[in-house]
Amino acid sequence: MSERSRTSIGRIWRRGLIVWVLLLAFLALSLFAAYAAPASWAAPINFGIAATQAVLVALLFMRLDRADTLVRLAAACGLFWLAILFALTLTDTLSRLANS
Amino acid sequence: MSAGGDLIEKTAERHLREPWDELGLAGDRAFAYQRAGATFGIWIFIASEVLFFGALFLLYTAMRLEHAADFAIAARETNIVYGTLNTALLLTSGLCAAIASQASEQKGLQRLTLWCLGATVLLGLAFMAVKGVEYSEDIEKHLLPGAGFALKEPATQLFFGFYWLATSIHAIHLSIGIALVVRLIWKEWREPGFLFESPQVEVAMLYWGFVDMIWIVLYPMLYLDGRAG
Amino acid sequence: MSGASSDASTLANPRELDLGLPVSYLAEGRSVASWLFTTDHKRIAILYALSITFFFFIGGAAATLVRLELFTPEGNIVGADTYNKLFSLHGIVMVWFFLIPSIPTTMGNFLLPLMIGARDLAFPKLNLISWYLNMAGGLLTLAAVLAGGIDTGWTFYVPYSTVFSNTFVTLAVLGVFVSGFSTIATGVNFIATVHYLRAPGMTWFRLPLFVWAMYTTSLIFVLATPVLALTLVLVIAERTFNLPIFDPARGGDPILFQHLFWFYSHPAVYIMILPAMGVISEVITCYARRRIFGYSFMVYALVAIAVIGFFTWGHHMFTSGMSPFAALVFSFLSFIVAVPSAIKVFNWTATLYRGQIGFESPMLYALGFLGLFTMGGLTGLFLASVPIDVHVQDTYFVVAHFHYIMVGASVSAYFAGLHFWWPKVTGRMYPESWARFAALLMFFGFNLTFFPQFIAGYLGMPRRYYTYPPEFQVWNVLSSSGAAVLAVAYLMPLGYLTWSLFFGGRALNDPWNATGLEWRTTSPPPRQNFFGNPQVLAPPYDYHPEATPPGDEPRIAEKGALT
Amino acid sequence: MLDALIPAFLRPESASVQAAKVDAIFIGLLLISSAIVLLVVGLVATFAIRYRRGSSAKRGEMPTIVSREFEVGWTAATLFIFVFIFWWAASVEIGAFSPPKDAIEIHVVGKQWMWKTQGPSGTREINELHVPVGAPVRLLLTSQDVIHSFYVPAFRLKRDALPYQQTETWFQATKTGTYHLLCTEYCGTDHSRMVGRIIVMEPQDYAQWLTRQPERDGLAELGERLFSERGCSGCHNAGSKVHAPSLAGIWGQSVPLEGGRTATVDEAYVRDSILQPERDVVAGYEPIMPSYEGKLSDGEIQALTAYIRHGTDRFDLIGSLNLAPAQNICAPGQTPPESAPNQSLRSPAMVPGAPASGDTPP
Numbered sequence A: 001m002s003e004r005s006r007t008s009i010g011r012i013w014r015r016g017l018i019v020w021v022l023l024l025a026f027l028a029l030s031l032f033a034a035y036a037a038p039a040s041w042a043a044p045i046n047f048g049i050a051a052t053q054a055v056l057v058a059l060l061f062m063r064l065d066r067a068d069t070l071v072r073l074a075a076a077c078g079l080f081w082l083a084i085l086f087a088l089t090l091t092d093t094l095s096r097l098a099n100s
Numbered sequence B: 001m002s003a004g005g006d007l008i009e010k011t012a013e014r015h016l017r018e019p020w021d022e023l024g025l026a027g028d029r030a031f032a033y034q035r036a037g038a039t040f041g042i043w044i045f046i047a048s049e050v051l052f053f054g055a056l057f058l059l060y061t062a063m064r065l066e067h068a069a070d071f072a073i074a075a076r077e078t079n080i081v082y083g084t085l086n087t088a089l090l091l092t093s094g095l096c097a098a099i100a101s102q103a104s105e106q107k108g109l110q111r112l113t114l115w116c117l118g119a120t121v122l123l124g125l126a127f128m129a130v131k132g133v134e135y136s137e138d139i140e141k142h143l144l145p146g147a148g149f150a151l152k153e154p155a156t157q158l159f160f161g162f163y164w165l166a167t168s169i170h171a172i173h174l175s176i177g178i179a180l181v182v183r184l185i186w187k188e189w190r191e192p193g194f195l196f197e198s199p200q201v202e203v204a205m206l207y208w209g210f211v212d213m214i215w216i217v218l219y220p221m222l223y224l225d226g227r228a229g
Numbered sequence C: 001m002s003g004a005s006s007d008a009s010t011l012a013n014p015r016e017l018d019l020g021l022p023v024s025y026l027a028e029g030r031s032v033a034s035w036l037f038t039t040d041h042k043r044i045a046i047l048y049a050l051s052i053t054f055f056f057f058i059g060g061a062a063a064t065l066v067r068l069e070l071f072t073p074e075g076n077i078v079g080a081d082t083y084n085k086l087f088s089l090h091g092i093v094m095v096w097f098f099l100i101p102s103i104p105t106t107m108g109n110f111l112l113p114l115m116i117g118a119r120d121l122a123f124p125k126l127n128l129i130s131w132y133l134n135m136a137g138g139l140l141t142l143a144a145v146l147a148g149g150i151d152t153g154w155t156f157y158v159p160y161s162t163v164f165s166n167t168f169v170t171l172a173v174l175g176v177f178v179s180g181f182s183t184i185a186t187g188v189n190f191i192a193t194v195h196y197l198r199a200p201g202m203t204w205f206r207l208p209l210f211v212w213a214m215y216t217t218s219l220i221f222v223l224a225t226p227v228l229a230l231t232l233v234l235v236i237a238e239r240t241f242n243l244p245i246f247d248p249a250r251g252g253d254p255i256l257f258q259h260l261f262w263f264y265s266h267p268a269v270y271i272m273i274l275p276a277m278g279v280i281s282e283v284i285t286c287y288a289r290r291r292i293f294g295y296s297f298m299v300y301a302l303v304a305i306a307v308i309g310f311f312t313w314g315h316h317m318f319t320s321g322m323s324p325f326a327a328l329v330f331s332f333l334s335f336i337v338a339v340p341s342a343i344k345v346f347n348w349t350a351t352l353y354r355g356q357i358g359f360e361s362p363m364l365y366a367l368g369f370l371g372l373f374t375m376g377g378l379t380g381l382f383l384a385s386v387p388i389d390v391h392v393q394d395t396y397f398v399v400a401h402f403h404y405i406m407v408g409a410s411v412s413a414y415f416a417g418l419h420f421w422w423p424k425v426t427g428r429m430y431p432e433s434w435a436r437f438a439a440l441l442m443f444f445g446f447n448l449t450f451f452p453q454f455i456a457g458y459l460g461m462p463r464r465y466y467t468y469p470p471e472f473q474v475w476n477v478l479s480s481s482g483a484a485v486l487a488v489a490y491l492m493p494l495g496y497l498t499w500s501l502f503f504g505g506r507a508l509n510d511p512w513n514a515t516g517l518e519w520r521t522t523s524p525p526p527r528q529n530f531f532g533n534p535q536v537l538a539p540p541y542d543y544h545p546e547a548t549p550p551g552d553e554p555r556i557a558e559k560g561a562l563t
Numbered sequence D: 001m002l003d004a005l006i007p008a009f010l011r012p013e014s015a016s017v018q019a020a021k022v023d024a025i026f027i028g029l030l031l032i033s034s035a036i037v038l039l040v041v042g043l044v045a046t047f048a049i050r051y052r053r054g055s056s057a058k059r060g061e062m063p064t065i066v067s068r069e070f071e072v073g074w075t076a077a078t079l080f081i082f083v084f085i086f087w088w089a090a091s092v093e094i095g096a097f098s099p100p101k102d103a104i105e106i107h108v109v110g111k112q113w114m115w116k117t118q119g120p121s122g123t124r125e126i127n128e129l130h131v132p133v134g135a136p137v138r139l140l141l142t143s144q145d146v147i148h149s150f151y152v153p154a155f156r157l158k159r160d161a162l163p164y165q166q167t168e169t170w171f172q173a174t175k176t177g178t179y180h181l182l183c184t185e186y187c188g189t190d191h192s193r194m195v196g197r198i199i200v201m202e203p204q205d206y207a208q209w210l211t212r213q214p215e216r217d218g219l220a221e222l223g224e225r226l227f228s229e230r231g232c233s234g235c236h237n238a239g240s241k242v243h244a245p246s247l248a249g250i251w252g253q254s255v256p257l258e259g260g261r262t263a264t265v266d267e268a269y270v271r272d273s274i275l276q277p278e279r280d281v282v283a284g285y286e287p288i289m290p291s292y293e294g295k296l297s298d299g300e301i302q303a304l305t306a307y308i309r310h311g312t313d314r315f316d317l318i319g320s321l322n323l324a325p326a327q328n329i330c331a332p333g334q335t336p337p338e339s340a341p342n343q344s345l346r347s348p349a350m351v352p353g354a355p356a357s358g359d360t361p362p
């Protein structure tokens, strides 16, 4: 706690604003990519950008970067279980699709 | 037995104790404990919410894999101006929320905390307003699935089914977030100093951040597909 | 002998009756409001106990009518639609309003803080809210029943539930949805409690297995329930707003619904068995007077079941039109998840070795659990083999499989725990010989009810059938007779336990001579749980590290009673 | 051989190639499981008796190393057994996966609450399916409303029929006879009455049966017209708001009547139902059907009866569902015409991402 209270207002703002500018820049980038990139590239680029933005928010706005291991573990669990859901369901849908 | 009796008398005054009392923790550690517990609790809840929205995203993924072309056609019909504006609004509100949360941890920053909370609420409300306008235009354009739907490709209805569902679930989450923040402001107003180091600020702001992230993912799903070419 | 020792002067002495000690949690406030607005985990546990008992009898009454109808091959007692509503009601109520909350919210709520030496759960208010959500959900579902019922089965398969059923699906689904929040909240609460509120010395590998069971169950609560919640939202949206999601006529995929549903519902069956496993571990060690065999493996097994349980849901969909490749993947994973269950069964058996085994009623239930769980689990392996499942899917073989586990195992464990901790919870002893008789009767009635269903199922009798080809009648008559026995057996505890509340002997603090922190306080415990700061110095189940000392045995009812 | 271990009345009829294989696995599993149950229950009982409270059996500390060795040992052993069972079951499944090329192709449509089938040369049946013994039969299933499941216990065969999708399975009967056809996916009110028969015939009988199949005659066509002109369809059709029983596939069935009696649907019953509907009211329905006494001629009643007998549905399932017509139909005993396997009906491959035919997945 004491370590936290040393952070000055200036630092809080500086750090926050940098992240915010980055986020908006990414937003602009994905908007641009949606129109300019070839159709087959647009989706990967856009979802890649979205993922990057989400990571930024999680790490720097929601402060996962300084959180306890336990909290990080909780976040990781969410993602891991999400991966189970996606992987096994898509095993079925994709293998059905591939043959229809 | 006498020692036990003693203890009982003491506790009788403070009828309801916090569970972490008497865990042998020094006073301020107990407080940090409470805060850490609350943060951990909300993160577990967020993990749970990740699966809630994850299932929704899975639905999108599976349907889009099956009907890629129709989805691209349908996605072109959403209003990208509102969508982008809303994304920007939410990202900014996320900034305010993050600042509020960090400011609340420090003495002397109560005003900043309060202002940032206020800004967060306002940006959230602005998002809802834009969404409302967008919804009414969508309805005018007959983008509500069912009879009289504007597009003829069958799976475009699926896309809009997803669109309405995802955006309204997100809006419900956002409203809860707004309510939480308004409650914080109200509490501070009733009981100045409440916000300082309150675990509730952190909890509300983490929730806000999560709702933000959901929109970040929804944005390319709903607005960016099918724009090229 | 106690594994959980403490500061002797401040803790209640387990071997004495505490006559002079202050009010128990039961006596603190007698008004209705003091119950309805309590944040005491023990009182909330009692509230839950009342509500799930209520729902159990509702579900049981529906089952009784189902069995009555199936006595003959023709439909003669109720109409086809009523029958469909009955088994749907039975499944929905039993799963979501009885079995899933049963052990976690009653014994879990009551014992989790006691066992780890805490004053309460981490979020006491949230705990109370959970109960209200649970009740709200249950009442919504009951409202659906009163309004006219729901006939989709507990699985709500689309497009039947979304497009074709004209019963009160939305209301019932809403009820289940709301109760989902209740379980998520409970899960969050339990996890935070175990992480943050363990007493000094209560390390992870000193946790009683019941606490581990609660912890792993909570993981499933938190990570599986949201998917069900979303799925139910989709059903509601499709029904009420006509949004196309699964509607095949508009390109939706009904199989996707099944994936989402079973992603929750398969792990949910482990929600129903893990707590039972926790209870059994406590009971068996106490009445065998032995340390649990292979504690660490028991822990790993619980965690493994909770995690691997998420990988196997597709075994409910072998005939659904899912891709055969996926079917094989899921089949394989289903076999893998059975390994940790095997570890548990073998370890319980080994725990009996060289014990001082007594046959008090909780132990009778526990031994019954061992046999019935093994039977149910092994038939699960039949189902996990694709070619066999193709034959018996949606037949009574499946019905028998899951009743063996859910009723034979989980409900037995519930009763084992109920009897085991009854003295702690109420401060009264129940009549032991009645309890033993009920346990035996339940075991007998259970097997008579459900064993014939394996045969009927393998012979090809489909489930959810209101009328059936007459050659299956023999098995159904057996099964229905068994159900009557079972009904009597279930009514008995209701009778004698209620009796004991008023006329039962006062219980000692530790009538079974058990280890575990929950026995180191008065029966019933005070609002604050302990008199002082519990501290843990040894691993759990410290029954007799060396050879059994003579006289190390539960104080049985007579000796445990004051009068 | 092995199945002799089980008394006959506990064994379901076994009438297909697949059935024998399933039974073999079943019995194998049964043996393993019985051994396990005996082991567990035996140990529990032995310990419970020998180490009952107060018995004089010797107790003492167990050697500490034993525990770990035991754990690893039985974990490995169960894992091994499980993998073995999986391998066994899976290999049977994979082996039985794709139908032989020359299989007879039959389209099956499930519908609340009946099975409609269309076999080679367009023979249509309701709640019945005639097949020759010894010939592989490939079923292509779909549904018009909700999910149903096509189940023939004697063949150990089950496959869901999904709306707007096609699933498939196959069997090869080994014994002539009549077998249950059941619906095993819950599909609403009369789920348990969605039953029929599979009739397995000698190939020559089957060939004869094929030739005997009447086309739908003029009488039924007339009945069909009358059915809508006289307003019957207003109540009896599936989409109707009035609560009236569906007449699809009721011919020859027994229906439960108000008051606990049952009646078999035949000419007399249909005639009675039309002329004196209040006499035999179907259980669970209001007696709201008007009498047509004097409003229909005998000929018209006959036409309606013929229509009810031959199926009340327009039976153009191939057309209505846009399914490609079956290509490799052949009478049993003949060689199939050199047929390119119908690509769009290809079974899902075992390998995801296998080269797809037709349109490429996105």
Ligand code: HEA
Binding pocket: C155, C269, C270, C272, C273, C315, C316, C334, C335, C337, C338, C341, C342, C343, C345, C346, C373, C374, C375, C376, C377, C378, C379, C380, C381, C382, C383, C384, C385, C389, C392, C393, C394, C398, C401, C402, C405, C406, C410, D032, D033, D036, D040, D077, D078, D081, D082
């Ligand atoms: C508490 C509930 C519970 C539990 C714990 C389980 C446990 C298991 N279940 Fe069950 N199941 C249900 C409740 C449960 N099930 C329900 C409700 C349904 C039907 C839902 C519906 O359709 O309505 C169902 C349906 C169901 C199906 C689908 C059937 C169908 O509809 O076609 C399958 C298929 O694989 C299956 C498999 C298994 C397996 C492999 C396990 C395993 O976890 C079992 C593991 C345990 C053991 C194996 C026993 C102990 C082991 C030993 C003693 C080791 C020695 C053994 C050997 C060496 C062989 N279950």
Ligand code: HEA
Binding pocket: C056, C057, C058, C059, C060, C061, C063, C064, C066, C067, C087, C088, C090, C091, C092, C094, C095, C098, C099, C152, C153, C154, C155, C399, C403, C406, C407, C411, C449, C463, C464, C465, C466, C479, C483, C484, C486, C487, C488, C490, C491
């Ligand atoms: C947790 C779970 C649970 C429990 C405890 C039970 C308990 C029982 N179930 Fe269960 N059952 C399910 C979960 C459960 N069931 C599920 C999920 C389904 C699938 C539903 C679906 O298909 O969607 C199902 C389906 C199901 C069927 C299949 C219906 C069908 O497919 O058509 C049958 C049939 O025999 C049955 C019977 C019983 C019986 C006899 C009991 C007995 O153990 C109950 C005993 C209890 C009592 C009898 C109550 C006590 C006494 C009274 C209330 C007094 C009144 C009675 C008398 C005077 C006799 N159940």
Ligand code: CUA
Binding pocket: D110, D111, D112, D113, D147, D148, D149, D183, D184, D185, D186, D187, D188, D190, D191, D192, D194
């Ligand atoms: Cu069709 Cu059940």
Ligand SMILES: [Cu+2]
Binding pocket: C265, C266, C269, C312, C313, C315, C316
């Ligand atoms: Cu399962």
